[in-house]
Every structure is written in structure tokens, then in C-alpha cells.
Amino acid sequence: MANKIVSAIDVGTTKIATIVANVRAQEDIEVLGVGVVPSHGLHKGIVVNMDEAKESIAASVQEAQKISGMRVDSACVGVTGRHISSLNNRGVVAIPRDDRLVRPQDLKRVLSAARTISVPEGKRLLHAIPRYYTLNGEERVEQPVGMHGTRLDVETHIITASVSSVQNLVKCIRSVGVDLEDLILEPLASGEAVLTAQERESGVIMADIGGGTTDIAVFKDGNIYHTAIVPVAGYQVTSDIAIGLGLPFHVAERMKKTYGNVTPGLDTDTEATMTGIENGHSASYRELCDITRSRMEELFELILLEMPSSDYPNLAPCGLVLTGGTANLTGLAxxxxxxxxxxxxxxxxxxxxxxxxxxILRDSAYATTMGLILWQARNKEKSAWQAKRGGLLGGFLKVVRKLLRG
Ligand SMILES: Nc1ncnc2c1ncn2[C@@H]1O[C@H](COP(=O)(O)OP(=O)(O)OP(=O)(O)O)[C@@H](O)[C@H]1O
Ligand SMILES: [Mg+2]
Known part of the structure; x- marks a missing residue:
């Protein structure tokens, strides 16, 4: 890939982050500018107040433009929220010609067969990611084009999203003068940023614990295997601290970040009282840590409930990788x-x-943002192929664009 300026906007529940980068090669990426502002108008990953969300997005884009000296004409945007669902589906086609040679149009046919699922009313396909091909029963053929066979199968990971939720997000982005390059499911982006090739190959669970959602992805055999979005994350921890200890939300947030500690076996029995955090508010260290720990224990249980199998040593021998802002909580790993x-x-x-x-990007909170840039660097050709043929992601964008025009 020759020099290419790419941008990403991570519309989070806590912060909106825009990155402008010059991608020279997959492993040669210069970050030119970053714009981070607090997020308004979002709840659990989805837009709930268009005007507030637009204003925050505009401020983030402007900051990234100012720092980079570049105009953000189009950007790759992350999608998350409870409206997302996923499943693995298999497509099968026969190779009918005499020579039995697999051609690009056969790949297109088999992918389209895998995409033929009944999608609930109001939802559309966001991604249909080929996991592996099988040719004449021979599993895990990476590139079947040019090989001979009579039957071609593909295993795909299919992700669907609510058209109206995505439509609102896209409308906000476009209202600030930015066109949409790509829509990427957030856990896929975060996975690009924080996992090693070896973890993806052996099997690993990734949980991006943000403010409003915990975005989960399981990778296996080098490919995506499972995705899930849990609508519980750092915001709920702060909210429980605020209610439990009778503190204003912003004070509870500061206390959680500064003193929160969930290390097992931690001695919190000193009954130390913290004072002078803000306007004389104080709270017991033990209570603060107890509330935080029980919320995080619940979250780990919720993550396990989302797993496709309880045979974890086999599913994910590399275990769990935590990222997102809440991964900064002391003792969480x-x-x-x-x-x-x-x-x-x-x-x-x-x-x-x-x-x-x-x-700033070294913080776990920027896993999705940086991942959106890496996704573009690594999957550029694949996305372009999909969009050009009007299938997969291209199809979703077409629907959203048409609805926005109408
Ligand atoms: N040191 C810390 N200790 C505990 N929590 C922290 C710390 N630093 C950040 N957080 C929490 O991380 C959360 C924000 O994370 P992040 O920036 O990843 O969220 P987001 O991307 O805006 O939201 P989402 O992805 O859920 O839409 C907040 O709830 C914040 O309290
Ligand atoms: Mg996030």
C-alpha cells in the first residue's frame, strides 16, 4: 500500500476519539493527529441525543484536524451496542464446470450462500467474515481460487446490527462533513490493536471494558470465532459507587479511578477514610473497593455467560485479554x-x-480507536473488494445511505 492518509472516529460512551494517520505499510503507520473530547448524547454505545452527539463528534474531528493539519473527509467508524448479534454460518456451492477449477465468482457465490440467513425486521448484515474454506471435504483451505474441486464450503462469522441505530450514528458523522469509509464492529477493531498473532491462532477471549459497553470477541485459528456485546461497563461501577456512598457522579468517578482497587486478598480493613477529594466529600476505602470488586466479579460472570462453550482451556488456551478504559482498574487482571x-x-x-x-494512545482506552486505523491498514483490500461488489458491508452502507437520502 502506498502512502495513504486514513482517519478513524471512535464514538464511545465516555469519549469521542479521532485519529488521522499516514499508513505507509501495515507495519509503518505514522499517527499525525489525535482529537479526544468527552462524549455527550450516547448511552450504552448508541446515540440517544443527536445534537449533543454531533457537537462532541465535531469537536473531536476539529481537534484531530488542527493537530494533523489534514482535513478529515472520510473516516472508519466503530459500531457497538445491544442491537448487535452474531452467528457462525456455513455456505456451500458446487463447482459445476468441466475443469472443476475454483474461480473468483465461485468465492462470491459461496459467500453469498453463507450470507443467506433470515435477518430479523429492522436489522441488516454488518459483516460476513470468511473464517475458512473447505474444498472437497479438505478443511482450512486458505485460498481456494485456482484449486480444483467439486464442492466448496465456507465458514463465516456473521454480524447483524439494527439499521436505525447505525443510521443515527452515520447521520451524526455525516452532519459534521465526514463521509463514511467503513463501519467496523468495535471488538473486531480492539482485537486488531491488542492481540498477538499467536493468541489469535491458539485461541483467546478479548474484552474491551469501556464506559457503557463491554465488547467481547473470541479469536481462534487466526480468525474471529465469536462476538458479543454486554451493556455493562465502567459507567455502572461509578453509578453504583455514587448511589452506594451517596456521592455526586463526578466525585465517584474520580474516587474510582484514583483509589479503586480490586486486587484479591487486598487489606481494605484499615477503615481509612478519604477526605478532601472534592468539596470535602469522603468515603470509606473498604466500601469503595467492595462495590467496585463486586461489580467486576459480576462482569466476569457475564463475560463467561457469553462464551459459546464452557471448555475454556480448549476454547481459549491464551485466556482473557482485558482492554478499554476500565482495564486500567488496579488489580483487575x-x-x-x-x-x-x-x-x-x-x-x-x-x-x-x-x-x-x-x-495518549498507549492507554487501553484507545484500543478501539487505534484498532480502527489498524483494521484499515490490514483489511483495506478486503473491504474495497466487498464494497465494490455491493455485498457484505457495501450492502449495509447502501441501505443506510438510501435511508438517509430518503
Ligand atoms: N484508572 C482507572 N480505573 C478504573 N476505571 C477507569 C480508569 N481509567 C478509566 N476508567 C474507566 O474507563 C471507562 C471509559 O473507558 P473507554 O474510554 O474505553 O470507554 P468508551 O470507549 O468511551 O465507552 P464505550 O466503548 O463503552 O462506548 C470509564 O467508565 C472510566 O471510569
Ligand atoms: Mg470504547
């Missing part, structure tokens, strides 16, 4: 390890080959 009896680590974005204005 240790709590996960002791509760789930599997390896748990914190994952932060930025691997080799990303440089430029990257200081």
Missing part, C-alpha cells in the same frame, strides 16, 4: 485470574510500526 482460573492480561494498543503522536 489479578481478580480475573483468580476468579476464572485462566491466564488474564491487560492489553494496550500500539505494537511495532506505529509512531508519531502516540503518547
Amino acid at each position: 489479578e481478580l480475573g485470574k483468580s476468579m476464572l482460573q485462566m491466564p488474564v492480561r491487560k492489553g494496550a494498543p500500539l505494537g511495532a510500526g506505529v509512531y508519531g503522536i502516540t503518547d
Whole structure:
């Protein structure tokens, strides 16, 4: 890929982050500008107040433009929320010609067969990602074109989203003068940023615990295997601290970030009282940590409930990788390890080959944002192929564009 300026907008429940980057190659990415502003008008990952959301998005884009000196004409945008569902589906076609040679149009046919699922009213296909092909019963053929066979199967991971939720998001983005390059499911983006190739190959669970949602993805054999969105994350922890300890929300948020600690076996019995955090508000350290820990224990249980199998050593031998802003909570990986009896680590974005204005991006909270840039760098050709043929993602964008015009 030659020099290409790409942009990403991560419309989170807590913050809106825009990145402008120059992608020279998959492993040669210069971040030119980052714009981060607090998010308004979003709840659990979806737009609930268009005017507020537009204003926040505009401010984030403007900041990234100012820093990078580039105009953001189009951007890749993350999608999340309870309206997302996913399943694995298989497509099968016969290779009818005499030579039995698999041609590109056969790939198109088999993918289209895999996409033939009944989608509930008001929902559309967001992604149909080929996981692997099988040719004449031979599994895990990576590139069947040019090979000979009589029967071609494809295993795909299919993700559907609510048209109206996506439509509202797209409308906000376009109202600030930015066209949509691509819509990407957020856990797929975060996975790009924080997982190693070896983890994806062996099997790993990734949980991006943000403000409003926990975005989950399971990778196996180098490919996406399962995705799920749980509408519980850092916001609910703060809200429970605020209610439980009788504090204003912003004070509870500050206390959680500064003092929250969920390390198993932590001695919180000192009854130390914290004072002077803000306007004389105080709270017991033990109560603060107890509320935070029980919320996080519940969240780990919810993550397990979303798993397609309870045979975790087989499903995900590399365990769980935590990211998103809430992964910064002190002791969270240790709590996960002791509760789930599997390896748990914190994952932060930025691997080799990303440089430029990257200081802020080292925080786990930017896994999705950075992932949206990496997704474009790594999947550019695939996306273009899909959109050009009006299938897969191209189809979703077409529907949304038509609705917006109408
Ligand atoms: N040090 C910390 N300790 C505990 N929680 C933290 C810490 N730093 C950030 N958080 C929490 O992380 C959350 C924000 O994370 P993030 O920026 O990933 O969310 P988001 O992308 O805006 O939201 P979402 O992806 O859910 O729409 C907030 O709830 C915040 O309280
Ligand atoms: Mg997020």
C-alpha cells in the first residue's frame, strides 16, 4: 500500500476519539493527529441525543484536524451496542464446470450462500467474515481460487446490527462533513490493536471494558470465532459507587479511578477514610473497593455467560485479554485470574510500526480507536473488494445511505 492518509472516529460512551494517520505499510503507520473530547448524547454505545452527539463528534474531528493539519473527509467508524448479534454460518456451492477449477465468482457465490440467513425486521448484515474454506471435504483451505474441486464450503462469522441505530450514528458523522469509509464492529477493531498473532491462532477471549459497553470477541485459528456485546461497563461501577456512598457522579468517578482497587486478598480493613477529594466529600476505602470488586466479579460472570462453550482451556488456551478504559482498574487482571482460573492480561494498543503522536494512545482506552486505523491498514483490500461488489458491508452502507437520502 502506498502512502495513504486514513482517519478513524471512535464514538464511545465516555469519549469521542479521532485519529488521522499516514499508513505507509501495515507495519509503518505514522499517527499525525489525535482529537479526544468527552462524549455527550450516547448511552450504552448508541446515540440517544443527536445534537449533543454531533457537537462532541465535531469537536473531536476539529481537534484531530488542527493537530494533523489534514482535513478529515472520510473516516472508519466503530459500531457497538445491544442491537448487535452474531452467528457462525456455513455456505456451500458446487463447482459445476468441466475443469472443476475454483474461480473468483465461485468465492462470491459461496459467500453469498453463507450470507443467506433470515435477518430479523429492522436489522441488516454488518459483516460476513470468511473464517475458512473447505474444498472437497479438505478443511482450512486458505485460498481456494485456482484449486480444483467439486464442492466448496465456507465458514463465516456473521454480524447483524439494527439499521436505525447505525443510521443515527452515520447521520451524526455525516452532519459534521465526514463521509463514511467503513463501519467496523468495535471488538473486531480492539482485537486488531491488542492481540498477538499467536493468541489469535491458539485461541483467546478479548474484552474491551469501556464506559457503557463491554465488547467481547473470541479469536481462534487466526480468525474471529465469536462476538458479543454486554451493556455493562465502567459507567455502572461509578453509578453504583455514587448511589452506594451517596456521592455526586463526578466525585465517584474520580474516587474510582484514583483509589479503586480490586486486587484479591487486598487489606481494605484499615477503615481509612478519604477526605478532601472534592468539596470535602469522603468515603470509606473498604466500601469503595467492595462495590467496585463486586461489580467486576459480576462482569466476569457475564463475560463467561457469553462464551459459546464452557471448555475454556480448549476454547481459549491464551485466556482473557482485558482492554478499554476500565482495564486500567488496579488489580483487575489479578481478580480475573483468580476468579476464572485462566491466564488474564491487560492489553494496550500500539505494537511495532506505529509512531508519531502516540503518547495518549498507549492507554487501553484507545484500543478501539487505534484498532480502527489498524483494521484499515490490514483489511483495506478486503473491504474495497466487498464494497465494490455491493455485498457484505457495501450492502449495509447502501441501505443506510438510501435511508438517509430518503
Ligand atoms: N484508572 C482507572 N480505573 C478504573 N476505571 C477507569 C480508569 N481509567 C478509566 N476508567 C474507566 O474507563 C471507562 C471509559 O473507558 P473507554 O474510554 O474505553 O470507554 P468508551 O470507549 O468511551 O465507552 P464505550 O466503548 O463503552 O462506548 C470509564 O467508565 C472510566 O471510569
Ligand atoms: Mg470504547
